[in-house]
Structures are given as structure tokens and as C-alpha cells.
Amino acid sequence: MDEKSISKAVIRRLPRYYRYLGELLEEGVERISSNELSSKMHVTASQIRQDLNNFGGFGQQGYGYNVPYLYAEIGKILGLDRTHHIIIIGAGNLGQALANYVKFEKRGFKVVGIFDINPVLKGISIRGNEIRMMDELPEFLRENDVQIATLTLPKAYAEETANLLVENGIKAIWNFAHLDLAVPEDVIVENVHLSESLMRLSYNLNRYNTEHKKE
Amino acid sequence: MDEKSISKAVIRRLPRYYRYLGELLEEGVERISSNELSSKMHVTASQIRQDLNNFGGFGQQGYGYNVPYLYAEIGKILGLDRTHHIIIIGAGNLGQALANYVKFEKRGFKVVGIFDINPVLKGISIRGNEIRMMDELPEFLRENDVQIATLTLPKAYAEETANLLVENGIKAIWNFAHLDLAVPEDVIVENVHLSESLMRLSYNLNRYNTEHKKE
DNA sequence: TAGATTGTTAATCGATTAACAATC
DNA sequence: TAGATTGTTAATCGATTAACAATC
Known part of the structure; x- marks a missing residue:
């Protein structure tokens, strides 16, 4: 209904x-x-x-x-009365920053896994989570209850990774990659497009200057 | 007009x-x-x-x-035909992640300074910018042409820091702290409230589950 | 009971979509 | 010229605001 x-x-x-x-x-x-x-x-x-x-x-x-x-x-x-398990795909600067952000956990968003493709990062621990390699992802998702996957990886890998996540049962993606993901309609995508935010700021700054010059 | x-x-x-x-x-x-x-x-x-x-x-x-x-x-x-100079206030995980993000510079957003209050961070170099202490900020703003200040610091410091920035001539703030800044009307604030984004995702996840349970 | 403030309906405003004349 | 597609006006839709009866 x-x-x-x-x-x-x-x-x-x-x-x-x-x-x-x-x-x-x-x-x-x-x-x-x-x-x-x-x-x-x-x-x-x-x-x-x-x-x-x-x-x-x-x-x-x-x-x-x-x-x-x-x-x-x-x-x-808002669903804050229960705990959500999050994984982070892409352990670059932004991924690590999010993994380190303590406040989310207070709101019930708990990071339970961090993944990357770069072998150099393998095993590095961030607040108790060791960075895993991507080939461990399907098994991890089978064995753990994960509600949300965060994409903090280069645009070029985002689409294929999203597909992989969806194939393995993920229904919610927090997407920081600057593209529109094509996912089935029962999968929720929440985009954080930082560069678009910055462009809006730039637009307003620009506009303000222009308007006041004209007066 | x-x-x-x-x-x-x-x-x-x-x-x-x-x-x-x-x-x-x-x-x-x-x-x-x-x-x-x-x-x-x-x-x-x-x-x-x-x-x-x-x-x-x-x-x-x-x-x-x-x-x-x-x-x-x-x-x-969007004002992308010119270069904007950005400073980052708060060199924690998120601040450093933004400072490291190369793409912004390609769009004309160049980080020219990074500030923090933690002496441990002093002098650490991020992509050519050494982290400076906050007491250097007013002089820095006098001597450099800065259009945008990024706030990646704890909520508790955000308001006073915004005031300091405004007093020193900053007209645009990219605010990652989870509060509404009170600034003069000629100052532009663009908010990035990550936790609100996550709550919206959680809402939609929740809603989806509920709707489908009922059917 | 009288005063306060909600919940909700009606009015207004703004944004989106449709339609089509202008024009390349 | 005929066909295509914009720029723009008009119609529709949805969101916000105002008003007020219901009710604590």
C-alpha cells in the first residue's frame, strides 16, 4: 500500500x-x-x-x-533508534577521515569494515577495523549484516563497485564519487557531491561580486 | 539593482x-x-x-x-573561469582529506593555507602547505588574497572561528561543522552537513523496509 | 472557564511541465 | 523551403504560508 x-x-x-x-x-x-x-x-x-x-x-x-x-x-x-552497520569502500584520505569520525557511531552508524584495492593499505587498522582487500568483500557481506556501503573511491571504479555491492545484497549506498550511479530502484543512493557544493559556493560568491559592482 | x-x-x-x-x-x-x-x-x-x-x-x-x-x-x-584561493581551518582527518584532494585544484580551487590549534600539527606539510597555528591567521589573511575559508573543525570552535574569519575580511565559508553559522548577510555560507546526509539515507532505508513489510 | 497553541483547511506563491510560435 | 529545436508563454502541479476552528 x-x-x-x-x-x-x-x-x-x-x-x-x-x-x-x-x-x-x-x-x-x-x-x-x-x-x-x-x-x-x-x-x-x-x-x-x-x-x-x-x-x-x-x-x-x-x-x-x-x-x-x-x-x-x-x-x-529517521531510523536513529537502531544501529546501522556501514562499510567503507575506498580507504583514501576521505574514506579514512569518515572511518575516523567518531560522531557517526554515537548516532548509531557503526563502521564494521573498510576496503581498498591498494595492497599497501592491507591490514592497516583504523579505529579497530583493519583495511581489507576488495576480493574479501563478497564473503564479508555474506557473513556480516551490513546496511550501508560508503563509496569513497575514484569515479572510474564507482559504477562497477556499486554493481558488485548490489549483487551482494547492499540496499543503501552513501556515494561520494562524482557521478550518478545506476542502480535498481530498490537500492537507495544518497549522494555527497563535494565539488558541486563548492561550485554553488563559487556561484554565489561570483554573483554577489557582480551584483554589487553594477550598483 | x-x-x-x-x-x-x-x-x-x-x-x-x-x-x-x-x-x-x-x-x-x-x-x-x-x-x-x-x-x-x-x-x-x-x-x-x-x-x-x-x-x-x-x-x-x-x-x-x-x-x-x-x-x-x-x-x-559558476565562476570556474577564475582561480579561488581557499584556506582550511581544522587540520583533522577531514581537513587533511580536503587539502589532499587534487581535483579541486583542477577546477580552480587552490588551497593556499591550512590552520589548526594543535601544536603537534605545526609545520606538517600537506601538498606543499605547512600547517600553521591559528594565531598566524589574521596576518596571513592580510598578506594573501583568500576568497574561501573551509571549516573542518569541532562544532564548539566553529562560531568563534567564523567570527574571526569575517572580522578579517572573509566573505565565503564552506562549513563542515554541524551547526548554522550566524554571519553578516554579505557573507556566504555553504553547508556540508554529512551527518544530515547520513540521516536522510537512514530515513529512506527505514521507510523502504517499513513500506514493504506492510504489503 | 479563558488563554494558548495545535492540527488542518484554504489561499498564495513558486517551480515544473506542456505547448507552440519564433527562427535557425 | 521544410524540418528541427529553441525560447517563452500559459497551464499545472506542489510546496509554503495564512487563517482559524478544535481542543488542551
């Missing part, structure tokens, strides 16, 4: 709500109205109420939202 | 057009119609024509778009 599906725009905002609620929680704030949250986050109160109501009535008239409750609920929606 | 401003949605797509055109260029393709590009990129031809027409009439009726020309024009729009 199709639930009425939730727009990407809403999903994009969800982690940001989660972050602000987490901060409020740390400050010991018990309750917050859509209006207060609105002025903190610089979005409209209306949008906050609409967004949250996609998932259920988390608030209470005359009271607002209970911070610990709403925080936990959004966490559940 | 306000030019009729271009929507963020269009800007988000621009680097992707640039990438596809770059690939066509490498393949030696001379011309392409919005229709052909549309089926390659999985967007509507109408959207392509609308998007490009925000910036000018780059095509020709009956012919389509000239690939080398359009590629160069989009490059100009």
Missing part, C-alpha cells in the same frame, strides 16, 4: 529539526511551541507544524511540543 | 549540467538537443531549456546547444 508519500523537502528539513531539538534537550528545555522554534530556526511556525503533522500529532493544543518526546519521535522517523 | 534573482533549485542543478556537458565534451560530442540531454540526465527537456534561459539564450533553434560553448558558459556562470 502506498502511504501518502512525504516530500523530499520535508525529509531534508527533518535532520535539522532533530539537531535543534537535541540542543534544546541538552539545555534542559521541557517544552517548545512552534512559534518559539520558528524564531530559533528561521523558518515559519506554519511550516514546522505542517512538517511534523506529516508523521503524526506530536504536539498538544495550548501546550506546544514536549521536547524529549518530539526529539525521540523524530529520531525514530 | 536587483536582477531578477535565480532560484536555488536552478543553482542546485547547474553543477550537474556542467558535469554532463564535461563528459560529452570528453567524448567529443559537438552538439546536443535539450531532448537528448533530457534522456541522459533524467530530467525534462523543458526544465533544461527553462534553466539555461535564466542565464541567456545559449542554444539555437533547429540545432540545439553547442557542447563546448555551453560547457564554457556554465563554467563562467
Whole structure:
């Protein structure tokens, strides 16, 4: 059955709500109205109420939202109430940086394997994970429960590696390679295209300069 | 004067057009119609024509778009026709990974300085840049032409560092710290929130599983 | 009960798609 | 000239904002 599906725009905002609620929680704030949250986050109160109501009535008239409750609920929606096992394919600078990033594990994203094709890297340990060679991957996936594969490898290898992952049952790819992966429709790809981010920054910088020159 | 401003949605797509055109260029393709590009990129031809027409009439009726020309024009729009000097604040794993990433330089983004507060890192050289201590930053910015500052440091230091950068004339921040920076309106911030990206992936994974369980 | 604030419907705004006249 | 394809206007669709009745 199709639930009425939730727009990407809403999903994009969800982690940001989660972050602000987490901060409020740390400050010991018990309750917050859509209006207060609105002025903190610089979005409209209306949008906050609409967004949250996609998932259920988390608030209470005359009271607002209970911070610990709403925080936990959004966490559940985002799937942060359970542990995800991640492997990293490509143990270059970026792959190693991600493997070293401690915060992910606090959110339930645990790196359980790191792979590369470069024999020089074989056996090097990063936070308890020894870098493995790619030929060990299929067996590893058979023997371990892995939900997410991270691609931090050169563009040229990305497509074939994605295929290999899909063949071995991976359903979610966190893709840092700068290309659009062609995968079956039941496989989820989340792209992080750093160079595109940098280009947008450059565009805005450029635009700003141009506009102000003209005045 | 306000030019009729271009929507963020269009800007988000621009680097992707640039990438596809770059690939066509490498393949030696001379011309392409919005229709052909549309089926390659999985967007509507109408959207392509609308998007490009925000910036000018780059095509020709009956012919389509000239690939080398359009590629160069989009490059100009994105500001890729000139060199941007970047500094990196925070020489941890991620900062070093970015400093090592060779591709950025090919697009005109040149790292000219790397800074940290950890004395252990002082003097370590990354692709020709020695890591400097933060107290050298103001002088460095006075003596060098820097357009973009990258923040790859713990959240706790991000706000004060952003202020320091702004005080010293920086107008564009590429922010990897997981918070919303409060900066004057003439300062551009481009956020890369990796943990939010991971949460979106987790949401979609979760959603997929749930939907299919119900059937 | 009165006041506050949600949940939700209706109105507005903006972005995408369709259609087609202009023109190479 | 005829055919192709853009540039652009109009129609549609979806997302955001406003308004307010429901209700705690």
C-alpha cells in the first residue's frame, strides 16, 4: 500500500529539526511551541507544524511540543533508534577521515569494515577495523549484516563497485564519487557531491561580486 | 539593482549540467538537443531549456546547444573561469582529506593555507602547505588574497572561528561543522552537513523496509 | 472557564511541465 | 523551403504560508 508519500523537502528539513531539538534537550528545555522554534530556526511556525503533522500529532493544543518526546519521535522517523552497520569502500584520505569520525557511531552508524584495492593499505587498522582487500568483500557481506556501503573511491571504479555491492545484497549506498550511479530502484543512493557544493559556493560568491559592482 | 534573482533549485542543478556537458565534451560530442540531454540526465527537456534561459539564450533553434560553448558558459556562470584561493581551518582527518584532494585544484580551487590549534600539527606539510597555528591567521589573511575559508573543525570552535574569519575580511565559508553559522548577510555560507546526509539515507532505508513489510 | 497553541483547511506563491510560435 | 529545436508563454502541479476552528 502506498502511504501518502512525504516530500523530499520535508525529509531534508527533518535532520535539522532533530539537531535543534537535541540542543534544546541538552539545555534542559521541557517544552517548545512552534512559534518559539520558528524564531530559533528561521523558518515559519506554519511550516514546522505542517512538517511534523506529516508523521503524526506530536504536539498538544495550548501546550506546544514536549521536547524529549518530539526529539525521540523524530529520531525514530529517521531510523536513529537502531544501529546501522556501514562499510567503507575506498580507504583514501576521505574514506579514512569518515572511518575516523567518531560522531557517526554515537548516532548509531557503526563502521564494521573498510576496503581498498591498494595492497599497501592491507591490514592497516583504523579505529579497530583493519583495511581489507576488495576480493574479501563478497564473503564479508555474506557473513556480516551490513546496511550501508560508503563509496569513497575514484569515479572510474564507482559504477562497477556499486554493481558488485548490489549483487551482494547492499540496499543503501552513501556515494561520494562524482557521478550518478545506476542502480535498481530498490537500492537507495544518497549522494555527497563535494565539488558541486563548492561550485554553488563559487556561484554565489561570483554573483554577489557582480551584483554589487553594477550598483 | 536587483536582477531578477535565480532560484536555488536552478543553482542546485547547474553543477550537474556542467558535469554532463564535461563528459560529452570528453567524448567529443559537438552538439546536443535539450531532448537528448533530457534522456541522459533524467530530467525534462523543458526544465533544461527553462534553466539555461535564466542565464541567456545559449542554444539555437533547429540545432540545439553547442557542447563546448555551453560547457564554457556554465563554467563562467559558476565562476570556474577564475582561480579561488581557499584556506582550511581544522587540520583533522577531514581537513587533511580536503587539502589532499587534487581535483579541486583542477577546477580552480587552490588551497593556499591550512590552520589548526594543535601544536603537534605545526609545520606538517600537506601538498606543499605547512600547517600553521591559528594565531598566524589574521596576518596571513592580510598578506594573501583568500576568497574561501573551509571549516573542518569541532562544532564548539566553529562560531568563534567564523567570527574571526569575517572580522578579517572573509566573505565565503564552506562549513563542515554541524551547526548554522550566524554571519553578516554579505557573507556566504555553504553547508556540508554529512551527518544530515547520513540521516536522510537512514530515513529512506527505514521507510523502504517499513513500506514493504506492510504489503 | 479563558488563554494558548495545535492540527488542518484554504489561499498564495513558486517551480515544473506542456505547448507552440519564433527562427535557425 | 521544410524540418528541427529553441525560447517563452500559459497551464499545472506542489510546496509554503495564512487563517482559524478544535481542543488542551
